């Protein structure tokens with residue numbers, strides 16, 4: 001198996017492996033690489049839904065997403081789908097999956113089944129590198145703060161996208177109470193400090209006035225998407241990406257109207273996050 005970094009910020013290509021036939025040593029190598037690079041990309045994989053699940057279970061329990069329409073007969077696999085006549089895509093804004101949960105998902109493993117001829121790439125941004133680039137005084141300020149996360153804006157009863165995503169996203173009553181996480185969390189595997197806020201689900205900062213909270217989050221959201229923290233992945237049918245939800249953001253581009261894009265996503269459960277020291 002070869003693992004080749006794709007940028008200084010995050011991401012690595014993994015080649016020379018069929019993920020259907022991993023042995024324990026391959027799985028251990030991938031666990032380390034996943035934690036180190038944040039997102040791993042594989043090409044030309046041929047996976048049934050059951051094989052996809054077997055691969056994902058190598059990395060933990062499955063965290064069933066309560067809002068996505070599942071694949072028929074596979075409640076653990078979420079459909080990420082846009083039909084040729086649909087305008088709104090899923091995941092078309094910077095976010096990290098499940099930050100609205102008390103114990104956010106460890107990562108997501110997305111497998112491409114149908115990809116438009118051009119377009120439909122996914123951007124990823126590295127929150128370890130984003131944190132490192134902050135000045136010492138801002139790091140000190142953030143180190144003592146917790147942010148509030150909510151799924152309501154995206155999945156709740158009042159989301160503005162309800163009509164556009166009907167049939168693909170549902171169950172708005174499953175949005176739970178808001179949760180809080182430290183703004184700077186320690187990566188559970190490496191201990192690396194990570195900036196843990198995201199534009200889709202982080203709504204405010206505990207203890208700050210509304211104006212302070214808005215100003216600081218606006219800065220952090222702008223900072224997190226600086227081009228040097230980003231990479232861009234071009235999908236092909238059979239591509240597989242596994243990203244760490246603690247250390248990365250992602251953004252599914254919506255630039256392929258008139259074409260179908262269909263992927264299967266499995267999310268791996270994680271633990272409650274603790275502040276970095």
Ligand code: SIN
Nearest residue numbers: 080090091122252265
């Ligand atoms: C997602 O946000 O989980 C989907 C990403 C993608 O479709 O590229």
